Amino acid sequence: MDQSARGWRWFVAESPRPRRVATWVGAPWLVIGTVCFGAFMGQFDASIVTLALPPLATHFDVSPAAVEWVSLSYLLALVALLAAVGGLADVLGRKLVYVYGFAVFTAASVGCALAPDLAALVVFRVVQGLGAAMLQANSVALVVASVPRERMRTALGVQAAAQALGLALGPTVGGVLVAALGWRSVFAINVPIGVVAMVAGHYLLPRTVDRAERSRFDLLGTLLLAATTTAALLALSGASGLAVPVLPLLAGAVAAGVLLWWWERRVAVPLLDLALLRTAPVGRGLFGALCGYLVLFGPLVAVPFAATGSPLATGLALTALPAGFAVAATLGQRLLPRSWTSARVGAWLAAAAALLPAVAPAALVPALALLGFGLGVFTPANNAGVMAALPPGRAGLGGGLVNTTRGLGTALGIAISTYVLHTGGGQALRTTFAVLAVVAVACALSTPALRSGNGTRTR
Structure with missing residues (x-):
């Protein structure tokens, strides 16, 4: 092999971890920590931008409807590409796609920060969505591939908690950055984080062993x-x-x-294996993921518009939701009896919590904390069950599908809550939570008895 071929291969082949990293007893947690960069940034970037929309409308002298495309273009690209990117990662290697995903995301963040007009900003947001899809389609698969069966639920809980943390910190950090440094800083903050994540991914993530067939x-x-x-x-x-x-x-x-x-x-060779989607653990698990994220994101839209207190008080109240989610996702197996940490129990807990504000609005904050806790129990157990039901070599596609349903659930939660707020009058908040409770009940009824499993082998 000549020198030029070796140089080209360096860019398209997955590199092994250093031996000391690969053989260290804590190596799986290094993988989880690295993957949490992407899990955090995907939600952080989606939520932090909301605080920059009014300044963007003023800066570019455009309408609120026009500037809404800054958020929507990112979500459209992300959801549209997740399954396809996950399938490609099963063939090309999940580490390779993940590290390049951060490279694309970081470069697009530079473009967003320097965008001269709204059209350029929307284009760079689409590229950011591509990078985020490369990250999110592989995050679950990398965790599944690196963690023993008995640690799967906890590992996916940590990954889900990183998403919740990004979601919770986005608006707060965005408000501080916009006030102090302007809207461009909302995108520039991604750059140093992205550089650190690329280096960590190169040295800490394992190569993919069980790949899908090239076709x-x-x-x-x-x-x-x-x-x-x-x-x-x-x-x-x-x-x-x-x-x-x-x-x-x-x-x-x-x-x-x-x-x-x-x-x-x-x-x-289909992108989506319909026979696999018809199996109960996969099909019903994906439906549950869609419902779970719908219930999670609904209050984040409904509460700020319907609340009568100050923005600070509203923000603090909303923090109870991702905080409860993070506690349950990371510590649920330690805090609760084993029989209480199943996906089905978490869904029923979320349904009860969503119903509480519908009948007792004064209990909003504890209800949000309990809702987050129920979803924090449900989401990792449900996702682990879906991933365990997939055949070897298809974890990337599975992770892409899980995150596709997350994106669709997010959009449904936003759309349904906004619609109810516009049409519900004085009882809008109660009605919104009643609808979310019905969705959570449907989720609980459809959730099969899922057990976590191991994923693809790595080295």
Whole structure:
């Protein structure tokens, strides 16, 4: 092999961890810590930008509807690409895709911070969404591949808690940065974190051993999935107030979804294995993930608009939700009896907590804490069950699907809560939590008895 070939291979092949890292007893926790960079940044970046939208509208002299595309473009790219990126990572290597994901995300953050106009900013946000998809599609798979079966629930709980922490800190940090340094600092803060994460990923993440077979990439399936999710998310955003044609977009989402189903049944190597999705642990687990994230994000929209107190008081009240989630996700197995840490128990706990503000609004803060705790029990157990049911070599696709349902659940939670707030009058907050309680009950009823399992082997 000549020198140029060796140099090119350095960029496209996964490098092994240093031997001392790979053989250290705490190596799995180094993987979890590295993956938490991406889990944190994905939610942190999505939530921190909300504080920059009003200054962006003023700076670029555009309407609030126009500046909303700064947030929406990121979410559209992220959800549309998650499953496809996860499938590619199963073939190319999850470490490789993850590290390059941070490179793309960091470079796009530089572009966002330097954007000369709104159009350029939206384009760079789409590229950021691509980088975030490369991170999130692989985060669950890397954890599953590195942690023993008996530690799976705890490991995925830590990863989920990092997401909750990013979600909780985003608005607070964003407000401080915008007030002190301006809107560009909201994007610039990603750059040093991204550089550290790339270095950590190179030295601490393991190579992928069990890869999917190399075969023709399902381009049409990828495009149809992207069209389905994009049209669906735009329709949901339109229902919650964005100036887009809702019914044509909804019809387009249904048509693209039907074509996707037809194509995936006929292609030799499908992007989505429909037979696998029909199995109870995978199909019902993904439905549960969608419902769980819908219930998690609904209050984050409803409470600020319906609250009558100061912004500081409202922010502190909302902190109870991700705080409860983080406690349960990381410490649930230590704090609760083993039989109480199942996905089904967590879903029922979340349903009871969501119902509480509907009947007793004064109990909002403890209800939010209890809701977060229930979802913190449910989410890691549910995701671990989905990943355990996947065949070897498909963990990347599984992680992509889990995060796709997270994105769709997030959009549904925002859209439903916004719609109820616009139509519910004086009882809007109670009605919103009643709807969330119904969704949590549906989640509990559909959740199978899932057990965590081991993932793909790494080295």
